[in-house]
Amino acid sequence: GSTRVDWKETPEAHVFKADLPGLKKEEVKVEVEDDRVLQISGERSVEKEDKNDEWHRVERSSGKFLRRFRLPENxxxxxxxxxxxxxxxTVTVPK
Known part of the structure; x- marks a missing residue:
């Protein structure tokens, strides 16, 4: 499923909030690209498993996501x- 991100604008800043349950801070990247593009990405580390394990059902997402937002001039x-x-x-971009 896609990661839901809320974007609100306050008088002082643009504020993004994303629900990333189970992700650690080290597994999330917030980057700024050219042309005021904010990129939020992350990847949940996969648990190590024994070769003898047999998966009958896999429904938990591996936790890889990437979202991009182009911010206004301000x-x-x-x-x-x-x-x-x-x-x-929470990502805060001041104005």
């Missing part, structure tokens, strides 16, 4: 801040 892309708490990623 975004200060060089001051992006990201924090992660309780499986929720």
């Amino acid at each position: 975004a200060k892309m060089d001051k992006v801040k990201a924090s992660m708490e309780n499986g929720v990623l």
Whole structure:
């Protein structure tokens, strides 16, 4: 399933919130690309398994995702801040 991201604009900033349950901060990347593109990506590390294990059903996502947002002119892309708490990623881009 696709990772849901909320984007709200306050008088001071653009704020993105993403639910990333089970992901650790080290597994999430927040990058700024040319032309004010904010890229949020992540990958849940796959658990090691024994060769003898047999999977009968795999429904948990491997946790790979990538979302991109083009921000308006008023975004200060060089001051992006990201924090992660309780499986929720918050990215703040000041204006």
